[in-house]
Amino acid sequence: MAKELKKQFGPLTKALLALGALLLLAILFFLFVDTPDDLSAGTTSKEKIIKMPEEDFDKVENGIHVATGFVKDEGMHLVIQNCVGCHSAKLVTQNRLSAEGWQSTIKWMQETQNLWNLGANEEKIIEYLAKNYGPVSRGRRKNLIDEDWYELK
Ligand code: HEC
Incomplete structure (x- = not known):
């Protein structure tokens, strides 16, 4: 009985293992290929x-x-x-x-x-x-630099 099971599931197990290994490789591949972005995440590049x-x-x-x-x-x-x-x-x-x-x-x-x-x-x-960016010392204030005016509705 046990021998029969082994015979039946042997190839399946092997196939699953191969698939797992392939998946692992794929994950590793994406991890490493994607790193250029990730590597700079902690830096102030x-x-x-x-x-x-x-x-x-x-x-x-x-x-x-x-x-x-x-x-x-x-x-x-x-x-x-x-x-x-x-x-x-x-x-x-x-x-x-x-x-x-x-x-x-x-x-x-x-x-x-x-x-x-x-x-x-x-x-x-x-x-x-x-x-x-020091204080404007005398006279009138500096002109507003920000000219993002918007229309009142
Ligand atoms: C670690 C994060 C961080 C860094 C780096 C940083 N700031 Fe800020 N700063 C803040 C936060 C948070 C506020 C509040 C922002 C807000 O109110 O929207 C702020 C507010 C300010 C304000 C406005 C203060 C006020 O009174 O409203 C100025 C000016 C300012 N920062 C200048 C600087 C300068 C100059 C540097 C570099 C030396 C700097 N910040 C670096 C986090 C930071």
């Missing part, structure tokens, strides 16, 4: 921050970094690396703060929004921000 081709990412027009809208100046790349992962660059560029103001905004984000320790870069980042 340029493509991840802003979906655009690498060669366009560095484009600067009229002193403005096109991809993000940041003013091209020393420290800009540090700001791009650290400040546009969680929210848009616009949230940064629409603000006008003194060095102290930027410092406390960063501190606030670190304490409440999981912003990481910026280490030695913090000084350079604050310097860049205060210089290019």
Whole structure:
């Protein structure tokens, strides 16, 4: 009886095993073939921050970094690396703060929004921000940059 069963199920078992192995191979194949995307998931690669081709990412027009809208100046790349992962660059560029103001905004984000320790870069980042996005000191306020007017209905 047992021998007969073995005879009957032997080929079936083999076929199932072969199928299983094939399936496993297929899964492995897809896992590995798909990794280029997955590998960058944990990094702050340029493509991840802003979906655009690498060669366009560095484009600067009229002193403005096109991809993000940041003013091209020393420290800009540090700001791009650290400040546009969680929210848009616009949230940064629409603000006008003194060095102290930027410092406390960063501190606030670190304490409440999981912003990481910026280490030695913090000084350079604050310097860049205060210089290019500092308070407008006197007279009338700066013209509104955001001209996304919408019609009232
Ligand atoms: C880990 C995530 C994270 C990173 C990285 C980050 N921020 Fe933020 N930031 C936030 C969150 C969350 C808010 C609140 C957003 C909202 O209100 O929609 C915020 C708000 C802000 C605001 C608005 C504050 C206000 O008073 O409304 C500014 C300005 C800002 N961030 C600047 C920066 C700058 C500059 C950097 C780089 C040094 C940076 N952020 C990096 C999470 C982050």
